Amino acid sequence: MERFDVVVKNGIVLTMDDEMRVLSPGNVGISGSEIRYVGRDEVKGDEEIDASGCVVMPGLVNAHTHSPMTLFRNAVEDQPLEKWLKEYVWPVEATLKPEHVRIGAELAAAEMALAGVTCFNDMYFFMDQVAEAAVEVGIRGVLSEGLVELFSDRASEEVLKKGVSFAEEYHGWRGMIWAMLGPHAEYSCSLEFLSKVREEADRLGVGIHMHLAEVKPPVDEFVKKHGKSPLKALDEIGFLKRDVVFAHMIYLDDEDLKLVKERDVAVAYNPVSNMKLASGMARIDEMLKLGIRVGLGTDGPGSNNTLDLLQDMKFAALLQKLRYLDARSLPAKSVVRMATRGGAEALNLDHLIGSIEVGKKADLIVVDARKPRYQPIRDPYTALAYCSSGSDVRDVIVDGRIIVRNGEIQTIDLEETMQKFRDAVADLFG
Amino acid sequence: MERFDVVVKNGIVLTMDDEMRVLSPGNVGISGSEIRYVGRDEVKGDEEIDASGCVVMPGLVNAHTHSPMTLFRNAVEDQPLEKWLKEYVWPVEATLKPEHVRIGAELAAAEMALAGVTCFNDMYFFMDQVAEAAVEVGIRGVLSEGLVELFSDRASEEVLKKGVSFAEEYHGWRGMIWAMLGPHAEYSCSLEFLSKVREEADRLGVGIHMHLAEVKPPVDEFVKKHGKSPLKALDEIGFLKRDVVFAHMIYLDDEDLKLVKERDVAVAYNPVSNMKLASGMARIDEMLKLGIRVGLGTDGPGSNNTLDLLQDMKFAALLQKLRYLDARSLPAKSVVRMATRGGAEALNLDHLIGSIEVGKKADLIVVDARKPRYQPIRDPYTALAYCSSGSDVRDVIVDGRIIVRNGEIQTIDLEETMQKFRDAVADLFG
Secondary structure (H helix, E strand, O other): OOEEEEEEEEEEEEOOOOOOOEEEEEEEEEEOOEEEEEEOOOOEEEEEEEOOOOEEEEOEEEEEEOHHHHHHOOOOOOOOHHHHHHHHHHHHHOOOOHHHHHHHHHHHHHHHHHOOEEEEEEEEOOHHHHHHHHHHHOOEEEEEEEEOOOOOOOOHHHHHHHHHHHHHHHOOHHHOEEEEEEEOOOOOOOHHHHHHHHHHHHHHOOEEEEEEOOOHHHHHHHHHHHOOOHHHHHHHOOOOOOOEEEEEOOOOOHHHHHHHHHHOOEEEEOHHHHHHOOOOOOOHHHHHHHOOOEEEOOOOHHHOOOOOHHHHHHHHHHHHHHHHOOOOOOOHHHHHHHHHHHHHHHOOOOOOOOOOOOOOEOOEEEEOOOOHHHOOOOOHHHHHHHHOOHHHEEEEEEOOEEEEEOOEEOOOOHHHHHHHHHHHHHHHHO | OOEEEEEEEEEEEEOOOOOOOEEEEEEEEEEOOEEEEEEOOOOEEEEEEEOOOOEEEEOEEEEEEOHHHHHHOOOOOOOOHHHHHHHHHHHHHOOOOHHHHHHHHHHHHHHHHHOOEEEEEEEEOOHHHHHHHHHHHOOEEEEEEEEOOOOOOOOHHHHHHHHHHHHHHHOOHHHOEEEEEEEOOOOOOOHHHHHHHHHHHHHHOOEEEEEEOOOHHHHHHHHHHHOOOHHHHHHHOOOOOOOEEEEEOOOOOHHHHHHHHHHOOEEEEOHHHHHHOOOOOOOHHHHHHHOOOEEEOOOOHHHOOOOOHHHHHHHHHHHHHHHHOOOOOOOHHHHHHHHHHHHHHHOOOOOOOOOOOOOOEOOEEEEOOOOHHHOOOOOHHHHHHHHOOHHHEEEEEEOOEEEEEOOEEOOOOHHHHHHHHHHHHHHHHO
16 A cells, blocks of 8 residues: 555545545545545555544635735724724835735734645735745745725836736746736726736736725715726626636625626635624625635734634624524535635635645645534534634644644744744834 | 732733723732732742733633533534524423533533633523532533423423522532523513512522523514513513623614613623524624623523634624624723623622732633734734634633643543543433
8 A cells, every 4th residue: 555755644534525525534645745545544654643533624725815914913903994094004004115024924824824724815015025925834825916006106007017027926936826916906996907907817827816895885986987886897898707806795786796606706705804894794695506606715914803714714604694694594514615625716726725635735734623612523514613713723734744733833933933023013113 | 028829920911900901011919719919010929820921811701601502512503593492402402411411511611711711601401510510610600590481391480499499509609609590581481470580589689691682583572462672571570670681682672772771781792692593783882882781601502602702702893893884893992891891790790700900809811822813912902802712721710729721621631521521412312
C-alpha cells in the first residue's frame, strides 16, 4: 500500500463532495500538495495526525473580506456605515503606507489560518503586500485592488491601471494567489468605468469582485438616475458573466434574482456585517433554491469584527430563518457547504479546492469537537454550524503543508507579528 | 498590606460597577468567597493568576436556559418550534428519569463554567438533580421546576406543589442555589393557576421565571380569548412584581412595554434562540432606554445549540441593530453589561454578583484576549462583544474557588462526565 506524506486519521470526515459523504471514522492521505486517498482503510504516512473525536473538513473559504482592515478593528464602533467610512476610515486610509497593509494583512492571515480559513477573497489597496502576507502565512488568496473611481482624485484610467497591473503581476503567483479586478461598488464606479473593467477582465482572463446592493439608499438613487436596478444596468453593458462575484446583494427584486441565476454570477453573503451595519437581510435561501452559487464571507474586520467563518456560519443560518420567519431556512448542512465548497464555486476554484476528494489540493482542517459544547455530536453538520468557534480549530493543512498544529501557527512567529502589528497601529493612529 | 487567598493581576479589569471602571492593568484580591481588593496597587496572594493581556470581568450570568436539554442537542434541527416540541422533545421528555437530567445538567454546567458562565437561570424538570450538578461543578443556579399546567395529566394543585416543594427544599441551598417558581408560559398555564403561583411565590419569598410572548400565534389567541394582552391580564391578577423574570417578551405593544417598566419586571433576552426558531426580534434597545432590567440568556441547548454567552453577546447586539435598522442600537458596552450585571439585576442578585467590587462575591473570569482575533483591543467592551468566544475563557473563579484553570475544569473529571453523558443519550434515544 502507498505510504503518504501526511495522514489525517480516525476523524469524522466531511468530504463535501457530490455525495456529501460523511466517513466516521475516516482517513485522508496526502502526498505533495494533493489529496491521494479518502476512505475507511488504514493508511500510513510519514506524519500522522490523529483526529479521533474531531471533525475533518475542507478548509474554509472566506468569500468576501478586506483583510488589512484588522488595523481598524475595535475602533469607533456601533456607527452607521457612511459616518464610519467618511469620518474615520477614509481619512486614515489616505495616510496608509504599504508596510501598514503588509502587517495588517499578516495578522489577518494568521487569524484566518488559526480559525481554519485556507482561502480568502480580498479587496483592498496595496494588494501585492497582501499577496506576500498570505503566502508567508501559507493560505490562498483571491485578491483584487479596490477600484474606487468616483471618489478618487486620480483619472479613471489610472485607477483601472492599478487593478490591471496587480492582476498581470500576481494572477497565479506561486500557485497560491489568484487576481480579480475589484471595482468597488455601484455608487463608487460609473457604468462607463465598469464597461472598461469588463473588457480588461476578459482580456486578462480574471474574475471581477464587486460590492452590490449592500444598502438601500444608493440602490434607490441608482434606480432614480438610471431608471433600472444596478444589476439590470450591469447586464445591459455585458458585465454579468460567470466570473463575477458580488458581495452582499441585499436589495434585489424578483427580476434581479432571475438575472443572477440566468447570467450565473456568484454571490458572497456576509451575515455579520449585514447585521452589524444594519444593512438588511439578503435572500440567500431563495438563491440556493434557484441554484445560484453562494459563498460565505466575514467582510472586513472593521464590520464584523473577526475573520471567524466557523462562527459566522451560525449567523448565516440564523439570519435566514429570521428573514423568512421559517426555522427551516438555510439548514445546517447547506451552511457548512456554503462556507467550504460553496465559496470555492463562487470563486471558480472548485476544481482545486472546497472538498476532500482524491486529486484535489490538500486544504483541510481539524476541528476539536471533543469539547462539551459539541456533545452529543449526532449530526456533524449541525454540530459545526451551531456549536463551533474558530478557537476550536486544532490543525490546518494547506497545499499539503501543516500550517497550524495543535492551535499553534507554524509558519510565522506570532508574537513578533502581533508586536509589529501593534506598532503599525500606533504609527497610523498616533 | 493584607495578603489575599487569590490574586488576579495585571489584567484589563472591567469592574461593571456603577462607574463602569476599566483598570488596565488592574488587580483583584480575593479572600474566602469575597472580593476584598480592586485597584492598581501591587497586591500579594497565596495564589496568583497573571492575567497580562487578558480581560478580567465579572462571571457571566445566563438569564434563561433549560440546561439539561444538552441531551437534545444537535438532533432534529432546523424545524419549527411546535413541530420540534410535539414530535420530538415531548415524547422523549415523557421517558426522562432523574439520572438523565443529572448528567445532562452536569455536562451543561461544565460547558457553562468553561465558557465563563458562573450563574444560570434554569427551568426544567427534576431540578434537585440540576442543583446537585451545579454545586458539584461549582457554579451558581437560580432554578425553577417547569410547571406546564394545561398539557399535564396531573391536577393543577399537584403541578404547583412540585414547584413549591422544590423551592422549599432548595432556596438558598449551600449559598449557591436559589429557587424560583416556573410557570411555563401564557399558553400552558391558566390565569387561575398563575394567581396561585403568585400567592405561593409571595408566601415563599421566591421569584417567578416564565416564558412570555415568545411567538406570535399564542399571543394572538390569548388576545382573542381574553380581549387583552397576556401581560395586561397578568397585571390584573397582581402577578407583575419586581421578582418576575420573563423570557423572550417579543410580542409586546407600547402599552405592554410601559407596564413592564411600571411594574419593574425583568426580561431575559435570548437572541440566538429567537433567530433559530424564527420567533422574532424583541424591543431590547427600547427596554434599556426605559430603564427596564434586561439579562442575556442562551435559552436551552436545543434551540441555540451552545451555552456560550460570550458568543451570544454578538448576536444580542447585532440583532438589535437589525431590529431598528440602526447600527447604534445596543452598543458593545451595554451588551457586556447585560451579560454580567444586567443578568444579576434581572435575577435580583446584584447585591451579591454581577460586578467586581469589594464586598461582592468573588465570581470572575479571565478571557484570553492575546489571540490575533482580539487585536488591537482598543476598547475592551468592543473586543469582548464582537471578537470573543467561550472557547477563549482561560480561568474561572466562583465564590472564591478556582473552578477553571488554563481552560481545564478543576472540579470534575470531564472525560468521565462526557462518557456518562453519551451513555445517557444512548439510553434515552436508543
